[in-house]
Amino acid sequence: MDPVTALVVSAIAAGSVEGVSDTAGQAVKDAYAWLKNVISRKYTNVDVSALERRPESESKQTSLAEDLEVAGSQAMPSLVRQRSPY
Template sequence: MDPVTVIVSALAAGAVSGLRESAVSAVKDTYAVLRKLIADRYADVDVQPVERTPTSSAKRESLAEDLTAAGANGDAELLTVAQRLIAAVRNHEPGAGEAIGVDLERIEAAALRIHDVQASGTGIRVRDAQFGGDIDISEVQAGRPPEHP
């Protein structure tokens, strides 16, 4: 999974669980560290749209685009904190991943791109997988009827 996807997924999962009053301190604290790193290093990147609507794939994609443009894909410390947040959420708030429609665990791939997930529950679940090339998943609509224009 590319670093920015991990960072955005962590932020969205953290927003689902870490902003709730009942969230455990491990999730709240790690979420706060991730949020502060982004604010301090990438002042022009606004994470609030994802915080307000963490289930929106459009908001997550926009944030990923902004973080990539700002150079966050090469930020090892930011990636490490994002991975810690994902682990904390997985351990203490496992439903948060389902809320954003993506549940990934122990994935190895050259790159992972996920687009347009609209899920009521988990839309994508992959565990213990190794892929020799890129993974591109798009237009998943799980647990809800397809939208008609």
């Protein structure tokens, strides 16, 4: 898994864990929602819901990474460079 894909997968896993906790700051929740939105717009065949349901699962993380790579991981740096409000 390339470093950028690893970063995105880690962010989704961490965001889904933190997003459901009462202690997560609004900025964390907003950033997570922004990342999911960008992925859903840019990679329409990639579904993050399995990782959201089981964020600790290495197999779900690997599966999302594979889906992102198949969808065009070469374009992944552009996803990270997109303007984030955070």
